[in-house]
Amino acid sequence: QQKVQQSPESLSVPEGGMASLNCTSSDRNFQYFWWYRQHSGEGPKALMSIFSDGDKKEGRFTAHLNKASLHVSLHIRDSQPSDSALYFCAASPITGNTRKLIFGLGTTLQVQP
């Protein structure tokens, strides 16, 4: 079973709309979350990390973490066609001196002009 589960699998929103992506960890040891974005033909790029309960905002992107339920969401306001991409949630424990990330399968976002 995937330790990190994402929903929905795919999402289509109109330009200027709000996109909401969800992620849940099934392992209480994995409580540190990242969101990555991958455009077609490129490597994943880190959008933001969130380690504490509550909201974290960076520009048009807001992440929300609920540690009790191990649920994290990503909200993209004023979505642009350039936001069309594959979005990964990744979770990590802190073990040793490196962080091993476990990635979800991703949500494909399509922003319609």
Add this chain to the structure above:
Amino acid sequence: EAAVTQSPRNKVAVTGGKVTLSCNQTNNHNNMYWYRQDTGHGLRLIHYSYGAGSTEKGDIPDGYKASRPSQENFSLILELATPSQTSVYFCASAGGAQDTQYFGPGTRLLVL
């Protein structure tokens, strides 16, 4: 922005042949990673390294070796390539206050 480069970007290999994928980072990061990305499986960790001279097995190491000869370079070696190793391979280095992983552009490998 952290810089990670990979070579080659595309590779066609024959079954049973040896393949070496190279990764270079100029960020002075200690930690480096090799992943493969496949539809339905997402990104899966093959090998990682804490620094020059060290390599550790990830979640799917079978059929792969890794080498970290220097801080900057991390190679993935397929001694006897098989068609099941056809995939897109990503290298990453990690550093900064939150140990964020920075990915390279990927190598698309086709094993015939």
